[in-house]
Amino acid sequence: MSADIAVSHPILENCGGLPFVVEARPEAAGVPLTELLDWITNSSPWREEQLHRAGAVLFRGFSSVRTAEDFSAVAQRMAPVILDYAGGTTPRSAVTGKIVTSTDAPRHVVIGLHQEMSYLAPSPEFPDPTPDKVMFFCETAPGGGGQTPIADMRAVYKKLPRKLIDRFEQRGGLVLHRKLPTQKKYGFEVTWETAFGTSDRAAMENIARSKGWSMQWAKDGGLEVTHGPSPVTKSHRVTGEHVWFNQAHLLHKSVAPWTSQWLGPALPQRLKARLLEPFIRDRFYYHSTHVDGSEIALSDLDSIRRTIAQETVMFDWQRGDVLLIDNKLVSHGRQPYSPPRKIFAALLADASRN
Numbered sequence: 001m002s003a004d005i006a007v008s009h010p011i012l013e014n015c016g017g018l019p020f021v022v023e024a025r026p027e028a029a030g031v032p033l034t035e036l037l038d039w040i041t042n043s044s045p046w047r048e049e050q051l052h053r054a055g056a057v058l059f060r061g062f063s064s065v066r067t068a069e070d071f072s073a074v075a076q077r078m079a080p081v082i083l084d085y086a087g088g089t090t091p092r093s094a095v096t097g098k099i100v101t102s103t104d105a106p107r108h109v110v111i112g113l114h115q116e117m118s119y120l121a122p123s124p125e126f127p128d129p130t131p132d133k134v135m136f137f138c139e140t141a142p143g144g145g146g147q148t149p150i151a152d153m154r155a156v157y158k159k160l161p162r163k164l165i166d167r168f169e170q171r172g173g174l175v176l177h178r179k180l181p182t183q184k185k186y187g188f189e190v191t192w193e194t195a196f197g198t199s200d201r202a203a204m205e206n207i208a209r210s211k212g213w214s215m216q217w218a219k220d221g222g223l224e225v226t227h228g229p230s231p232v233t234k235s236h237r238v239t240g241e242h243v244w245f246n247q248a249h250l251l252h253k254s255v256a257p258w259t260s261q262w263l264g265p266a267l268p269q270r271l272k273a274r275l276l277e278p279f280i281r282d283r284f285y286y287h288s289t290h291v292d293g294s295e296i297a298l299s300d301l302d303s304i305r306r307t308i309a310q311e312t313v314m315f316d317w318q319r320g321d322v323l324l325i326d327n328k329l330v331s332h333g334r335q336p337y338s339p340p341r342k343i344f345a346a347l348l349a350d351a352s353r354n
């Protein structure tokens with residue numbers, strides 16, 4: 001243990017060592033924020049080592065971390081760069097600075113496990129455009145449920161059938177096709193303004209150009225964006241370990257809004273979502289294909305979902321918890337919840353992307 005204000009223990013009940021827990025010693029629970037920030041800076045090599053070993057570290061019991069501003073200060077000590085959220089697939093709101101809500105998706109919706117922005121394509125300018133770290137902060141604990149499930153994607157890679165991995169990799173990667181409406185017409189849609197943080201078409205075109213995305217305006221005013229080719233797997237920059245690294249199992253028409261529970265979990269709501277399909281299908285979708293445009297086998301997507309589910313662990317949020325996740329090693333999602341629940345997020349990079 002590198003510092004004297006916290007104790008570490010590897011196991012939360014039923015979580016098998018993930019996340020690794022760093023808990024305030026009782027006598028240090030009230031340590032002032034400035035002192036805590038210094039500790040975070042000074043223990044950086046030890047923390048990175050634990051993060052790369054376990055994949056996620058949970059900081060618990062520090063009473064000086066209570067607000068979004070406190071969390072922002074903590075995040076700034078965890079990595080040199082806090083990234084903008086532009087380009088994500090879930091609706092979010094700004095909280096303070098670059099701190100955002102974890103997701104504004106309706107509370108009954110299950111967000112499947114994913115590594116943040118793993119669909120973004122590498123380029124010579126940005127060989128790795130995806131965040132190195134994702135952080136979450138519990139400002140208000142859920143009334144019930146609302147966990148942030150996590151899964152070790154090294155284990156998923158090892159457990160997936162080799163033939164499945166080969167089938168994906170031999171086709172050279174994945175492409176994500178997205179269509180986002182200008183106006184939110186149905187409750188579950190994400191507009192391009194929400195996704196990219198601008199309502200200005202020229203600004204949107206600049207974002208796409210600077211990120212190397214191909215895009216076009218559809219006749220109905222919506223935005224069509226294509227990301228890719230993006231990798232199927234990745235080797236961790238520091239540890240060299242292989243991970244499954246894509247979101248084809250989530251960003252696919254087989255789990256599109258009209259087939260899921262975006263209007264609500266009850267049967268009438270699911271039936272209504274089905275009835276709306278003809279009006280939604282061309283306005284709002286995510287769909288992943290192989291690079292050559294060929295469809296991904298649904299049985300492969302099922303196999304991926306099953307394997308991730310087998311590796312998923314969950315813990316209950318407590319007020320003041322800070323969860324640091326290595327975005328390559330560990331995926332995250334969200335469980336349905338009863339209010340209240342305020343979980344904030346930050347995306348971090350270990351080096352400047354400019």
Ligand SMILES: [Fe+2]
Pocket residue numbers: 114115116332
């Ligand atoms: Fe996420």
